[in-house]
Structure formats: structure tokens, C-alpha cells
Amino acid sequence: MRSPRWRDGGDIRMRRRIEGLRSVMFGLTVCTAAAQEIPLDQMIAKVEAALPDKAPAVPKPGRRVLVFSLTKGYRHSSIPIGVEALRRLGLKTGAYAAEASEDPAMLTASGLAQFDAVIMLSTTGELFDDPAMKQGILDYVRSGKGWVGIHAATDCFYAWPEYGEMIGGYFDGHPWHESVTLKLDDAQHPVCAAFEGKSFSIVDEIYQFRHPYSRARLRVLTSLDTAKTDMKKDGIHRADGDFAVSWVRSFGKGRVFNCSLGHREEVFWNPTVLKHYLAGIQYALGDLAADAAPSLAVTPGWTRLFNGADLTGWKGLVADPPARAKMTTEELAAAQAKADELMRAHWKVEDGVLVFDGQGSHLCTSKDYADFEMFVDWKIGPGGDSGIYLRGSPQVQIWDPAQWPVGSGGLYNNEKNAKDPLAVADHPVGRWNTFYIRMTGDRVTVRLNEKLVVDDVVLENYWERDKPIYASGQIELQSHGSKLWFRDIWIRELPSR
Template sequence: MTMARIGLLLLWVVGISVAAPPSEEERARVEAALPAQNLPAERHLLIFTGCRGYVHESIPIGAWAITRMGEVTGAWQAEVRDDPAVFSDLSGYDGVLMLSTTGTLFTEAAWQDELVRFVEGGGGLVGIHAAADCFYDWPAYGDMLGGWFDGHPWHQEVEIEIEEPEHPVMQAFAGADTFEVTDEIYQFRDPYSRGRNRVLARLAPWALDLSRAGIRRSDGDFAVSWVRRQGRGRIFYTSLGHRSEIYWNPVVLRHYADGIRFALGDLEADSVSSAARYGGMSADDAAETLHGWSPEDGRAVLRPVEEAIRTALHGDDQAPMRAALLAVANDEEAHLDVRRLALYRLRWFDDAAAVSAGLRPLLADTILGETAHDVIAWQQRGIGFVTTWSIAGPYESEGVTGAGLMSVRFGPEEMTGGWQPLDEGMVDPPGVVDFGRIFGGENRCAYLRTVIRSKSVRSVELRVGSDDGCRVWFNGNTVLMRDVQRGHRLEEDRVEIVLKPGVNMVMMKVTQGGGGWQASCRVVPMDGRGLEGIEFAPSL
């Protein structure tokens, strides 16, 4: 029996993971998608699949696909293990691939030292998807990999921008600037930075779905794939790999193959950090480049501009770059593509008043007006979200599922007690209440209530998001009903109401059938005067 087959047997019999083995149909799909290469190399790759947290159902087919890809291409021989004791001695391997590993996999200092020694001594490290969701209490691991998971706002079809189509690790994309795929997409936190990593792919900034809850990055930099070096070792990471069908996507498999070969030392590729390679351009030079750019110049010319913008976003003085981008956005002689680029980047700059004022002339533009409006709205995204609530629940009714709970009247609808102030620390930015974190469970509902005090008559829009359904009362009258099963999206439903002088009451009922359970509410004045004269309180 080969080492690869022994490893696969260990995956199903001994390990921590509990996901089911791949079906024959899944294996056939992988076989059809494998890259047709013959790259003989005497390389041994450890595929580690252990989990102490969430176990991805795609792990077995992923392990099988990567093992089989090594056999078909001749690029590596794989051994699949999920016993962390394997890290006591890595001398028999050329590379370690962490396949959607989660949690604190081991705490033995000697094993941790062995992995660091292995990588810094020239071994390869590959991270697939949740490889960034482990070892949070071991800083050296995050440093090696290049960053840590910080939530997954997106699980949908997304457009990915290939930042360097000519890079050897990106040859799977055949020179294309973009790639569309459906998967769970991560965002990352420190130690992630472009000063450490060579970022090769990211979520396309022009196609970002910013309605998703839990977006934490303040610079719009949502990396998908990167490479880096540590000591003599090479590291490749990609967040693609949550869904099983990713492992029979021929483009992604080829991307994996090239990334693994880079990590193993068999594919030469530049791994100098993005900041080191493209940094150093001033705001004036960036503006000059943008004003004069044309498609014939190519997108590679814009990489130093992009890096200069990112540097400004993380710097102490954003004003020069902000002014430069506002000038480009309003320059009717500049190419439409770079005017859009300026708009997309302005979304993340500070001083909402300056950005909004600078973009106001564009609001009437027939081509860019909608984008300018979206940027202004995003700049003001934190304004008006209710974070001051009372909460009641959870409530259940025997034999009634989540969808049926909307018609069941519980205590808050009968004006009885049960209300408790909700700690604002339990409200996620910009204003999302996660009942799953507070209560958990399924087939139940909960209520939120806030008091809005207004100094005058004001027309406002309530913008509500809910997972699953919701019913909204304003001053005792139902103004919105959505008896649905859905994921949470900020501001998905909108209804105009009129605040009376003094006390006004908003109450929400949010049902839960399964999966996520969240709600949000934003109050947006219709007269453009902001929240002047409006206050929120959890109770009278």
C-alpha cells in the first residue's frame, strides 16, 4: 500500500475529522478536472486535515483531489494525515499543506518549533481555505501563513480580480483579469498586510457586495490568494476551498497545483511583498498617472497607484491622496475606468464630509452618478444604525417551525413583560444583532425594541435587514412584514415613516428556522439633515 493510500485510510479511520468520504461521482468530477501535466518530481507532500473546530464537508474530496493531482501530474506524492503527532518530525516531507484545518490543533511547543524550523529551513507551507482559521494562540503560525481569518461576509458568486495575470502562480487564469466563482470568501486580520505578502488575487473592488453583515476591513483589501517567503521557505495561501465543487473546478485545481509547486520549490516565482514591489509612489505621481492613463497603457501601470492608495489608507494623513482621487473622479477628460477606480477607492477614506462634498457634483452624472451616490452612502454607513435596544426572547411554540412563528403572538405583542436592555457590546458593527450568538437554537423568535425621541416632525426611512423573517411595528402599527427564510442583508427592506415630536417606538420580531439569525435597523432622515434632533433609547 502506498503512503498516499495509507494516509487516506488514516483520514477516514483515525482522525479528528468526521466528514464523509468522497463519492464515486465526486471522484469522477475531480478526475475530469485535473490538469494534464507531466512534471516528474520526487517531492513528498503532507496533507494535514485535522480539525478542532468546524469540520468542512469538503475536506475528504479536497484531500483526495490534491493527492490524485500529484499522482496524475507527477509533481508530488501525498500523504494524508490528521494525527497532530505527525508534526513531531517533518524530516520526511518537502511540504506541508494545511487543508481547512480549524482550532488549536496542538499545543506542544516542540511540534510548533518543528514546523517553524521546517519552513524556515526551506520546506514549503500551503494553506487552503480554513488553514487561516487555526492556532490563534500561536502567533508564529499566523506570521508564517501571512494572516488570520476574520469572518466570511460572502458565501455567494463573486468576481475575483487577478492582480498579476502574468505571475507564474496565476497561469491557471490564462491571462484573464477576472474570475467568477461561488464559494465562501474570507476577510483577514493582522498579521495580514501587503507589506508581508505578495497578493495575487482579491475580491474585485467594483463588484463588492457591501450589503453583507460583518465587513470589518476599513481599506477594502479582501485578498484571496498570496505567496510569501519566510527564511528559506515558501508559502502559498488561498481562501478558495469551502465548497466541494471547488475541488473539481479545473481552473482552481491548476491554481492549487502551481501554488503547491511554488511552495515545494519547483516553480520559480517572485514573492517579494506587494508593498516592496510596487510601493513608493507619491499622491501627486499617482494622480498624474491616473489623469493620463489609457487602456493601451495596461493595468500593470496602475499597480504602483493602487499600492500608494493602500499606503495612504493606512497612514496618518489621508488628505493628499483623498484630494488626488477626488480630482480624478471629477476629471471629465480622464478615462472612465480610472474615474471609477478613484470612486471605488474613495469609499474607504476618512472624512466623510470631505468625500461627500467632493463627489456631490457627480451625482447628476448619467454614467457615474449612481456609483458616486453609493460611495457617499457607504461613507455614511455607520450613521443611523440602531445599537440601543431592549431584547425579549427567545420564544417557541410547540410543533411550530420558524416560518409559522410569525403568526403566533407572544408576550411582547400582548404588551407584557420580558424586556431586558441589550448590551451594546453584543451589537456587531455597524448595527447587527446576532440572536444566534445571544440565544442560539432553531424554530424560535425574538423581539427588539427601541425608543426614538425626535424634537420635531421628521420623515425618515427605516431600513431593515433580517435572517430569517421579520415584522416591524411603528408606534403600535405594523409597517413591514417579511415572512421569509433568507440570509441577513443590511438595509434590504425599506419603509418610510413619520416621527412625531417626542417619543416614538419601533419593535421588531425576527424569526429563526435554521442557520443564521440576525437583524439590523437603520434610521435615515429623508430631509438630508442627518440625525440632528433624533435620539435613541432602549426604553421610555
């Protein structure tokens, strides 16, 4: 299997070595505590002095966690003190007892059975490639256990996309290693109690994340305050200004907490960070009650188009917009009843995912939309072909790039305006992709897996070429004779311009 690649084509391990050298150079010139020169026993003393006196929640007796720090890529010098800090954090507060290991056997089903949660401490690279172990980890968390990522826990298992789904995203570089300010995205959240409602400054390495990172799936707790940050740094890939630092999410019946702080040794004796870690660990253990609904769910204006349970809010396709406009009320109602029956026969909800069996017709929103922005996750099989109709008109294209090398995301039916995507950003078939689509007036912008593929392009009226696109209309998930999967569909209506 090919190793994961950076956008410039360089090997990810080499990139990490280069970034490691940059970090060392930074440490020689800008170092707050000369932590690299402090003996471990002295660092432990600093940790002991910084530990909180008690846990934020009453722990269930006998809680056990595994601190796992195996690396197959870049190895952080902060791992030894990180292990000690996490072990002592549980010991002093009584929140848990920790066992540290770098033995992959501890992540087999029998190993995991000993623990209520696993803490991945700066794990890097492809740690192992045993399919049974990987499935066992997913089953472990889904069954109700906890998974915690500290610092580089997103810098591993690139060849295992389900891990990225579970942890919440993948490392995509760290443009900043300096004093930064973190803002609280959810100041009242129990896992953020350590910050006491105030922004927080720290010297550390700050990550950016790539797909499957999304606020449509994660409850983001803290993020980089870009208004107080140098945003002209090299290596900034995200164009949306969204640089999360910590988050929680549910995964099946289980719970996940991730915090990317922890590159530098002194982070592990920062009292505020330790409290934040502890709250996140207790959330993952199930002892600290906290809302893990995605950030979009608590952001004004955003609503779910698909509730993850049934077809509420959706209907079958009746003809095209001009033909529907010519129907009487009675004719339209009769046609809609037949279309809904067809819809129910071929569109199902399985494990929170919309699944189309390849037969039947489009799935349409019951409501019409004018200007809006939306997120939608989609997946196809080999040879798959689909699309997203906007205001009842085709379409933001979805198809297998192996057969259509231009890639997905373009406005396929345009004749006068740009129809092809600016870049190929598809994941391999069988893996999830994410569209961000924004439509204002007759113009459409599309990002596929965070990469800009359509930039403010006019969507033409396919049905009536001599007219502009309709002012409003339904959103449709196109059927084109292939099996399809959709999930995490969110929309926010925008003021008409």
C-alpha cells in the same frame, strides 16, 4: 489561556458554528451541483475529469507532501474530497506524492522530515499546544521547506501568533457565500497562469483576513473584485476594500502559498482552481520559480524605508527643527557626525528587524517628506514607550496599554485637537503591531492593526505652537528609554494638496 475572541466578544468556535449553519441554509437554496448529495466515488470521478494533464514546472524527483486536515473547530464537509483531489493532483501530474493524516505526530520534527511541504486543508481551532512542535514547524519552513494553506488554514492557531505571521493572516469572517468575481492582482505571476490573464467567477465562501495580513509582507495574487460585489453585507470589517483570496510569501528560506477557495465540494473539481492549487504547491515545493516580493514592492510609488539589512537611508537625531535651522552648514555636519555615531551604537539590524537597545536617541530618515502614506510594524516590551514623529514633530504614540489604557496610535502632543485614539487596538506587548499612517497637509489618519484610531486630525506643531506643522520634514522612530523593534517600513509620497 483564553480562547480567541471576536470583536463582538463571542467565542470564535460558536461563531464558526453559526456561520456553518448559515452556509448550510445557503446550500439549501443556492446550490450549483448539490455536491452534498453526490456519493464520494462520483465526486472523485468529477475530480479525475478536471485534473490537469501536467504540472506547470518540471518537478524534482521524489517530492512528498503531507495533506493535514485535523480540526478542533468547525469541520468542513469538503475535506474528504479535498484530500482526494490534492492526492490525485500530485499523482496524475507527477508533481508530488501525497500522504494524508490528521495525526499531530506527523507535525513533529521526525514527521516533517519525511516531506518537502505540508498542505493545511481546512484546519480549524487550536490543533495542539506543544511549544517544541510549534518551533519545529517554524524551523522546518525557514530551513527551505514549503507550507500551503487551502481554504480554512488561516482559521487555526489563533493563540500562536507566529503561525499567523507565517501563513500570512487570520480568518476574520466570510461575508460572502455566493457567486463572486475574483480579479487578478498579479496577472503575469506564474502561480496565476491558470487564469490566463482574465478575471474568474466562482460560487464559494470568500474570507476576509485580519492582522498580520498585509501587502507589505505578502505577494497577493487574487482578490475579491469589490466593484462586482455586494459591499453592504453584514460582517464586513475591513475598510480598505482589500479582500485577498490567494497569495505567496517567503519565510526564511522557505515558501508559503495560501488560497482560501475550497469551502464547497465542487471547488475541488473546478479545473482552473486545481491548476492554481498545483502552481502554488509547486511554488511552495521550490519547483516553480516565482517572485515573492511583497505586493507593495511592485506597486508604483511604494518604497522601503528600511531595507532589512542595514541602516542605509537613516541618520541619528540632531536637536529639533528650530535648533537645526539655526545651525551653520559646518555646525550641522559636525553635529550629524556625532549623532550618527550614537545611532550606530544603539540601533542594530538583527534577522531583518531594526532593534533599539533602549539607550541613545531617535532614528531619523535621511530624506524629508511632505504628504505621504506609510506602513510600519512595531513591537515593544512591558512598559515600553515610543512613537513615530511626522515631519520631525511628535507624534503618533506607541506605548504599553497595560500602563496607558488609552492605547497607542493617538496624537499625544496635541493640545487643541484630538490627542487620544478612537479605540484601543494594541496587541499584547511582545507581539507585532502595524500602523498605517497617512499625512496630507496638516492632517493625519492612523489605523492600528487595521482599526481606525485617528481620523483626519490636525497634527499640531509641538516645537512652535503658534505655527502650523512644517510643510516637510524627517520621519523619526522615537527613543524613550525602552527596547524597541521595527520592521516592514514602507512609504509612498503623495501629491501635495
